[in-house]
Amino acid sequence: MTRLTLRIFLAFFWVSVFPARIPAASAADAVFLINGTVVAPDRVIPNGWLAIQDGKILSITAARPDIAGARTLTTEDIIFPGFVDLHNHPLYAVFPRWKAPRIFANRYQWRGEPAYHQTIQTPEGELVSTHFCDMDTYVEIKALAGGTTSILGIYQPADTPTVPPCVAGLARNLDWASGFYGAGVGNERLGNILGVRPEDLKLSAVDVERHRAGGFDLVAVHVAEGQRTDAASQGEFSELEALGLLNAKTVVIHGGGLVEEDFAKLRRAEAAFIWSPRSNFELYGQTADISAAVRQNVTMALAPDWSPTGSTNMLAEIAYAKSVSDRQFAGLLSAKQLFEMATIVPARIARIDDKVGSLAAGLRADLFLLRSDVANPFDALAGAAPQDVTLTMVDGKPVYGALGYLTALGVSDVDGVTMCGTARAINRAALPAGGFTGVTTRLSDALTAKNIRLAGLAECAEETIAKP
Numbered sequence: 001m002t003r004l005t006l007r008i009f010l011a012f013f014w015v016s017v018f019p020a021r022i023p024a025a026s027a028a029d030a031v032f033l034i035n036g037t038v039v040a041p042d043r044v045i046p047n048g049w050l051a052i053q054d055g056k057i058l059s060i061t062a063a064r065p066d067i068a069g070a071r072t073l074t075t076e077d078i079i080f081p082g083f084v085d086l087h088n089h090p091l092y093a094v095f096p097r098w099k100a101p102r103i104f105a106n107r108y109q110w111r112g113e114p115a116y117h118q119t120i121q122t123p124e125g126e127l128v129s130t131h132f133c134d135m136d137t138y139v140e141i142k143a144l145a146g147g148t149t150s151i152l153g154i155y156q157p158a159d160t161p162t163v164p165p166c167v168a169g170l171a172r173n174l175d176w177a178s179g180f181y182g183a184g185v186g187n188e189r190l191g192n193i194l195g196v197r198p199e200d201l202k203l204s205a206v207d208v209e210r211h212r213a214g215g216f217d218l219v220a221v222h223v224a225e226g227q228r229t230d231a232a233s234q235g236e237f238s239e240l241e242a243l244g245l246l247n248a249k250t251v252v253i254h255g256g257g258l259v260e261e262d263f264a265k266l267r268r269a270e271a272a273f274i275w276s277p278r279s280n281f282e283l284y285g286q287t288a289d290i291s292a293a294v295r296q297n298v299t300m301a302l303a304p305d306w307s308p309t310g311s312t313n314m315l316a317e318i319a320y321a322k323s324v325s326d327r328q329f330a331g332l333l334s335a336k337q338l339f340e341m342a343t344i345v346p347a348r349i350a351r352i353d354d355k356v357g358s359l360a361a362g363l364r365a366d367l368f369l370l371r372s373d374v375a376n377p378f379d380a381l382a383g384a385a386p387q388d389v390t391l392t393m394v395d396g397k398p399v400y401g402a403l404g405y406l407t408a409l410g411v412s413d414v415d416g417v418t419m420c421g422t423a424r425a426i427n428r429a430a431l432p433a434g435g436f437t438g439v440t441t442r443l444s445d446a447l448t449a450k451n452i453r454l455a456g457l458a459e460c461a462e463e464t465i466a467k468p
Ligand SMILES: [Zn+2]
Pocket: 087, 088, 089, 222, 253, 305
């Protein structure tokens, strides 16, 4: 048992045995009490209680704690920790899905495809320079609506020296504004390296240098994104090693070309791995050999990659991954393992598991509620529909959810949205760039002028998601 695990265990033991008795809260440090089936690290607590104060989880108890003046939300929902998404290109989530004209052998092929440049790459670059804050708001709401509370991969417009301040707020941007290391932008310990080819290394030169100097807690690198038999993809793992970038603070993304020995080396280097099955199947017709990764005991997280060819958000990627695991890998990964690969595992990889990634006293109150079968929370998660998410909180602040839930938690100024036919609301005070209706209208107009439709907030049931 690590010291952290012990600390969490002791905290949990304490609150479980000795019910919280806390004096009346003042308005400034209001306590939220949320009731539901709590998915804690070591057990599931039916009809349990979460007390939240000052952005943190104060206690988790089976019995209702005695806290005078607390704002209370009682539900029949499941309470999960928020997802930690370590691989995404979130700004592309304003675009509809990209129907690739063919199956590719590697990422360099489709990145050179004219159809990709015309429909996504070029308009994306233009939109980032004119509508960055609207894009950032829209795509972070999409992530939050799917339970993601921490994300990586927003990048700044080319003509600004750093990412604009509007990136702070909504989800935690782990590479720009997590809120863990002070307010504002630019204090973070996570970075991105686009890839190991010279052109990608050049674009990521600052982060490559900082990573080599040990200046990051974690760097995510695209490696061997393509088919297993593709020579360009196969060579990239050795390239990563030769560059001196394979170490305990590296997480390898995709790894389609990795073979058993590569995963063994990855494990020996104490590096980690991120699996993004949907984008892999849509672009390459296959995905990484996760059975080899599991045999080699590689630490493996799950992430959606991006929405044009991957999942809209982590919730949808879990459903897809479960199907791939069942049908292509003989049930290799359970729904519970996939839940962990989306929460505590990436939190550990990013060295933020003392802050987020699980529900335990003392950790940040980053969580979401799911209206589903409380008797089988992990299966419910893997089978969830977008409209099943009833509340998402970041740092103890309700951001998105059912109107009645937000109202119960004291949020009255909201923008209404429709999630697959179900009414949901967004807390306007959490929006960094004005109301959500205006954000949507401006983005929709800018895209329409380019003959592109603004992507919806999620893929709904009528949009059939083909799973291999
Ligand atoms: Zn990627």
